[in-house]
Amino acid sequence: MTTSELYRAPRPTISFELYPPRTPRGEEQVHETAARLAAGEADYFSVTYGASGTTSERSQALVEHLLAETRVPVIAHLTCVGRSRSQLRDVVSGLLDAGVRDFLALRGDPPEGGEWSPGGDGLARACDLVALIREVEAERFGLPPASPVERLVARRTRRDGVSIAVAAYPGYTVPGLSGEFQVRDDELTALRAKQDAGADFAITQVFFDVEAYVALQRAARAAGIVLPLVPGVLPLTDPDRIRRLCALNRIPEPAELLAELEAAGGPEEAYALGVRRTADLVRGVLAAGAPGLHLYTFNQHAAVTRLLDEVLAPA
Template sequence: MGPQFFSVTYGASGRTRETSGALLAHIVEHTDVAPIAHLTCVGASEEELDDIVTGLIRLGVRDVLALRGDPPEGEPDWRPHPRGYTTASELVRLLRRVEQRELAIAALRAKQHAGADYAITQVFFDPNSYAAFVRTAREAGIHLPIVPGIIPLTDSTPLRRLETLTGVPVPPALLELLQSADNPQERYRHGLAAGAELIGGVLDAGAPGLHVYTFNAAGPALDTLAAAGLCPARTTS
């Protein structure tokens, strides 16, 4: 019949994960027809879904049908996973995020092969994101030192602008923290504390150093480093 794709279903709550994966692998290896992998998010944690999506991409799957999925039958007390998703739109965002990460890994591998000595990351707001990226890079055979790119978190305006430029969303909790303070000084202190926590997290994760994005404003960068205990506090007259 000359199909353009094969659509591979995914059992309720992921019960056919292994057999669905085996069928997808067979399609990729033994046919020239594109597979579409069904994927549900009900009952799985974000970490589990991240691993599944990463595996699909590395398998060669490029099309995913993102589904919320139905709760298991016969379980009236069933509750969604506390660290999972409840809508397909959240799953779509994860798919795009993992896709971009895998593309970045491929680009980084090419730079390593070309002779690069180290790499600097794009902006991020969670040290776990940095640690996960480094871990994925190492699993992909990338041994370059990966320096985290840190932006001071003291002002929501450049963070919003950076979100538009990079597509990396600013966490709502951070924006709320910066906007809930009664005065600029308090907002600034909240931002310094958040920045210090981010720096501490990446250093604990084994970062080989820091690259601080100053956006032509030395003060917030220096104050953030001081708040993290990495340099003396500035003296002001």
């Protein structure tokens, strides 16, 4: 079973993002986190992949560990940056050989301080990477159906092949305008291109307001995008981490939330407040029809476990 099949389940799915460790202590931590989450609610893990493939060996090692030591499906992130078309084909083939059947296809970012350029015969867009993965899949398992609807139907009857996730971008507000959340036209065009190339579902980047997710749902459906849109959720417990992610993703900081966290009476009070605010966000997106939750763990299980306990607690 591939991860795309999970979005036919009668309940929302719960999945977790992990990243490859840099040190032996980090390796122990991510293995412990994965083991704890695998014993609980995990429907799948995803494993990140550094700019220009800088963590490719460590990423693949973590993917292989998760496949060997847990029964949880694993999505391998893959980016276009820093590799030629033939190199990317080799990477996909190698991951398939290792047992991977699930990918997150991303354009990716250049190394810090570098410039984005596909170079040579490299791929320029995430939709190109989706198409390349489908090419390798066709060679390995047989040609998949062409349209998203046909692929979803086919997955009910076949157990081979791969699942491909892609990124989506929630709505944003424009200073000085109405305050309503909007989704950029170029991001919708890119998401539609990824769907048409063969993506199965999308995971959103970080957001802080239910309306940001609802705006994406509304705009995507109007643009003919039928992919399940899985909200990516960050436990809102660490102001410094929130600021770093906002800078990295070039999105406005949640000023009100940050002020509340910093005005709390101490670290534990701020942590509990952040968990409650995240739980409210989760309940809101689930009420809006989100097919699941993808939780950014930063290789730590405590915050996401406490969040799920809060969300699942009886009202």
